[in-house]
Amino acid sequence: MLIVMKQGASASEIDAVTNHLRDLGLTAQEIPGQNCTLLGVSGGDVDSVDLNTFRTYSGVQQVLNVTSPFKLSGREYKRDDTIVSLPGRPAVKFGGRKVVVIAGPCSVEGRGQALALARELKAAGVNVMRGGLFKPRTSPFSFQGLEDEGFRILEEIRALGMKFVTEAVDEHSLEMVEAHADMIQIGARNMQNFSLLKRVGKSRLPVMLKRGMSATLEDLLMAADYILSGGNANVVLCERGIRTFARHTRNTLDLSLIPAIKELSHLPIIVDPSHATGDRRYVPPMALAAIAAGADGVMVEVHSDPNCALSDGAQSLYPAQFRELLPQMRAVAQAVGREI
Amino acid sequence: MLIVMKQGASASEIDAVTNHLRDLGLTAQEIPGQNCTLLGVSGGDVDSVDLNTFRTYSGVQQVLNVTSPFKLSGREYKRDDTIVSLPGRPAVKFGGRKVVVIAGPCSVEGRGQALALARELKAAGVNVMRGGLFKPRTSPFSFQGLEDEGFRILEEIRALGMKFVTEAVDEHSLEMVEAHADMIQIGARNMQNFSLLKRVGKSRLPVMLKRGMSATLEDLLMAADYILSGGNANVVLCERGIRTFARHTRNTLDLSLIPAIKELSHLPIIVDPSHATGDRRYVPPMALAAIAAGADGVMVEVHSDPNCALSDGAQSLYPAQFRELLPQMRAVAQAVGREI
């Protein structure tokens, strides 16, 4: 921590700050400068001190953090890329040379439909399927998901050799996901549900953590820290669009998060272009862009009959569209030295 | 729901849409216009249909919702203002002529300090105190609150004739809050934790629902709908700043939400200028502005020793500052026909 004192700060103003620091068990090194005096703070548990405490002291101009607010998810803590593997066969690894493709409906709506789609995706070479059973819907009057009864369908899908990732929203749904799926999804609206994150940190399953709609890179990595600090090292981040003033898409897909995460964190990161755009016409170009930007995976909504989907139909690809997109994704992956 | 067909949409394009509507049990009335053809949709459960389903149909220009996405919290459902009363004496009512002042520390940090502050606030005429026991902190390495052991302190404070509002973050903390406090706070980060909202909808205690950092007015009222639809009619909304590009305050306080909520909803709304600004120098002017804008209450952080606060010290008022602010708030309240 660095405290910058205003030009002309008095000795007593500086003393007030250094005394307070001493009370907190910290050491302040005074560094006189041309335009201001700096106090370099160290010693003790400097990271746990609230920086802002000092901002309103008389004579203080700025308080600056010189260390990252995130810890376990940062490259300073672990230099090498983390590879997150889903348990069992076929091998699915996030963070290696291969770009993982996840596809499936927004919600699992019924047995027949889900199984047919699973077979179709499997035939196309997809090994991980998505589909919500507990849906965090903005309105209580919207379809809330099949909930418990849908988990039997998952087991049938997994019997086809397909991995399944689905969202947990609380203790109960998390137990169901742990019992019947391969990967726990934490949705954007729960990215700062710290109680849930702590619980997920105790799980044996890998976690896909979606970025909150107004989360900064730091917020996202600190949310990952909640999971990592619980002992679960298998976290895959997911960019799915942020809230901005723009209205041509539902959210604004922030693909520049990918190289920034690659720079600052060792965790893999994938992209969900379906929730980001909310419009199937924009999903294929954004899926290709995500791969070109270095994403470790892409999660795309596909529905056998999007116009009848109970949620998010407008952003779901038709199966034929998805079959057309797959070779394009392969070509772009190859162009950037990856493969699908 | 209104579907606007593009100028020059063909009969078969229109038929595709109307057939789909018929399959969903809805009726489409065709309204030929100068520049486009409109389809007015009604019948069946039109509200539960996903509008966007039709947006990507060939020939469709726009799909427009002509009804509010929120229901129970809207003035169309209930015309008269809702007054939310805290149980017991002294009477505290949100939504009437009186502007409610809530004060207290960010977190309850210890017995002696909390009780001393409670007495001081009570003497100043404050009847509702705030203070967190379960803190949803962005980093897992920050102070997480006293948790269970703090609730005994709450009982002592309430014995002084002070009401207490504190945050619940999950099932366990909610049970503690229900047992030992007067009002449940749902924090901004949990505004779309729908599992928690459903549970709170079953509670007998009034709820203060804070606006999420990226929540629109509609999102906030739909979150309130989750609570109202569970049977708990006592919801007080709270504006606490939204995420924008601006950096001179921690969040951007959106006071125009107040008249908009008054226009569209029957629920009371209060303002938290402390979390919004993150800077105690800006709290008093924003508290006064909130009252001038028509807020039904103001929640202000006060700490007996802000520089030693374990969280959010920089935004906490000194007790002396708060004592100075109170008569100013009274004067502004009077100027706009309210009282404190």
Added chain:
Amino acid sequence: MLIVMKQGASASEIDAVTNHLRDLGLTAQEIPGQNCTLLGVSGGDVDSVDLNTFRTYSGVQQVLNVTSPFKLSGREYKRDDTIVSLPGRPAVKFGGRKVVVIAGPCSVEGRGQALALARELKAAGVNVMRGGLFKPRTSPFSFQGLEDEGFRILEEIRALGMKFVTEAVDEHSLEMVEAHADMIQIGARNMQNFSLLKRVGKSRLPVMLKRGMSATLEDLLMAADYILSGGNANVVLCERGIRTFARHTRNTLDLSLIPAIKELSHLPIIVDPSHATGDRRYVPPMALAAIAAGADGVMVEVHSDPNCALSDGAQSLYPAQFRELLPQMRAVAQAVGREI
């Protein structure tokens, strides 16, 4: 400027940075710390160096600016509040104890209407009128203003003892405003039209500089610096709403800018609640809130027949509404120790 080297940065990495600094005529003082090494940079023209140049050097963790990016508009340059007076009688001063009320239509649309409204406002005690002649409209197919022919109307209005503020958008319109009005308005869309700002810096008339829709506090003060550095010291800032994700108002009025500007700058600041909200129902509460928050003035749109206004009718108050608002603004001003 401070350069924070990563923990473990090598001596050669540090040398690369210090050598580059030396080439730029700057001095680097090395400050070894617990977790990192700091380089305090001074000497030469440190302010003109692009901070980011050093950010991508190997071994650099952060580059921090410890001085304000704005200069002439800052309190460090001039400690005392600037009072901006309009020329002539009656005295109108921005920045003193009095809160200035400016009222008038979005656009001047015709002689009769404008004069009638001017007389009505004058009778109500208003001394400054607004009204656009050159309108920066988003679409080229919208009404663009009366332009040159409207300036004769201005002279008639000013003959009533009313001051007039109107917008300049380029060299030509600026010459017209200088010849026929009392104050130059620079609109939000031109806040970073630096060519126009430089020209306005040479003007003898006071300037009202509106905050751009995505301008930070720093951007706004640097825009003011363009005018001040040209020699024109009479700048009044104006908050008029920023672009955010929120949709219940046209823009989000950021009233917390007021205390932040008061803290960091000596310039007066007023508020335009009409363009901020875009809805006349929300204008009165936001005008009152602006005064409570410490604004030095309020600019409100009033139209004798808002429903027939050629621009922004929905946000214009009816004259009767405005007459009702005035005593409320007086009461709030008094409550916060000001007067109207």
Added chain:
Amino acid sequence: MLIVMKQGASASEIDAVTNHLRDLGLTAQEIPGQNCTLLGVSGGDVDSVDLNTFRTYSGVQQVLNVTSPFKLSGREYKRDDTIVSLPGRPAVKFGGRKVVVIAGPCSVEGRGQALALARELKAAGVNVMRGGLFKPRTSPFSFQGLEDEGFRILEEIRALGMKFVTEAVDEHSLEMVEAHADMIQIGARNMQNFSLLKRVGKSRLPVMLKRGMSATLEDLLMAADYILSGGNANVVLCERGIRTFARHTRNTLDLSLIPAIKELSHLPIIVDPSHATGDRRYVPPMALAAIAAGADGVMVEVHSDPNCALSDGAQSLYPAQFRELLPQMRAVAQAVGREI
């Protein structure tokens, strides 16, 4: 235009609206619905009526626009893609199969440096160079560009068979650009400088119009309408990042604008990843992503000695980095059926 009357709106409320419409020369067709009454408005110059005028009428729930706010830049006005060619040889076309690569420094800083870089870029196969002479800098104390004296350098660069695009900020600089360059750049800060847009609409040179930092897709296309309506049909749009709360990049690059523009407009669109990210480490992945998303061109900052650049050095690629990026861009272009 559609006006939605509230459920239970009275006949006299409806009459008030229809009478007003009639006064404006418009026709209202009443369409009774299940939950509300619709008024379909047509006739006269309905597009020039301010929609919002009716929003505050008693009994009105919503006012909806059913036509696009942009006209000449929309696909409804011109169905086929516009191809914008730079004058002369070699052929440079925006909007066809070829993806145009533009490279060069942020500012032209000196003759020797600029010419050396031009030769290097030309050798690498680049046919269009960028470089600012008039720089719209946020602070008046930053380097403002070489201005007039730099144009001689441009002529020397163009003599090498290199096209040049550079920014105009006012009438004078525009005349210089028209005399000495191949394409006029309108910067983000001037996207709504309508006076300048009108003047550019009279120019014989093609225009690159950069999206404003807070411009919606509609704002951008309406700004293009200003140029198109002046008679200049050669407009290339440019996405360069928008202002959001995110801080890991200078602005947030909104690549989803590309497919949305392709859907709604006939104009070509390119991407500037350098200004968007502000960080050279993130420029290559974002350049590749832009091409994968369907951009018609990419504009990248390259500087022979970025660490000594007078502006934006941190986001400028080293020449060697650029040489490495070019074949990657070619590979991605090929993967999506384009070429460089």
